[in-house]
Structure formats: structure tokens, C-alpha cells
Amino acid sequence: MCSNRLKLNTEKTQFTCCGTRYQLAKVDATGFMVNGLAVTLLPTVTYLGVIVDQEMLFADHVRLDTPCQSLFLLAKAAAFD
Numbered sequence: 001m002c003s004n005r006l007k008l009n010t011e012k013t014q015f016t017c018c019g020t021r022y023q024l025a026k027v028d029a030t031g032f033m034v035n036g037l038a039v040t041l042l043p044t045v046t047y048l049g050v051i052v053d054q055e056m057l058f059a060d061h062v063r064l065d066t067p068c069q070s071l072f073l074l075a076k077a078a079a080f081d
Contacts, residue, residue, distance in 0.1 A: 008035065010034050010035055010037040010039065013034065013039050014039075014046070015031065015032070015039050015040070015041055015042060016041060016043065016044065016052070016054055017029060017041065017054060019054070019055070024054055024055070029041055044060050
């Protein structure tokens with residue numbers, strides 16, 4: 001990366017392992033070091049606005065957090081009828 005004059009922003013760097021529950025149970029990783037700073041293993045990461053979890057279920061991404069969001073989606077779906 002140095003030859004291309006790029007620098008890794010370690011404060012924004014996120015790291016996760018993806019796989020099945022059985023595969024993830026075999027992984028013994030808690031993090032690694034980048035430029036002397038620790039990057040820890042996270043259960044979910046955000047990539048281009050998509051929340052990706054370790055099992056690639058996208059449950060956190062599609063979850064509705066507020067009743068307002070639910071009503072908005074219901075109203076939007078009703079408009080198609």
C-alpha cells in the first residue's frame with residue numbers, strides 16, 4: 001500500500017469471519033495488529049451500508065427498529081395494491 005501512497009485508516013477498519021456456525025466454532029481469532037494498532041473481531045460489520053453478520057444471515061440489516069419504519073413500509077406496500 002505504501003508504493004501506491006495509500007494509508008489504512010485503522011480507526012475505521014472492521015474485521016469479521018464469515019462461515020457456518022460449525023466453521024466459526026473452529027476459528028480461534030480475536031483480532032490482529034495493523035501498524036501497531038489492534039483490530040478486533042466483530043460479530044457484525046457494515047460494508048457500503050449493508051450490515052453483514054458472521055453467518056451471512058443479514059438479520060441485523062433487515063430488522064425494523066422503530067414502529068415508524070414499520071408503518072412507512074406498510075403504507076408503501078399498500079400503495080402498490
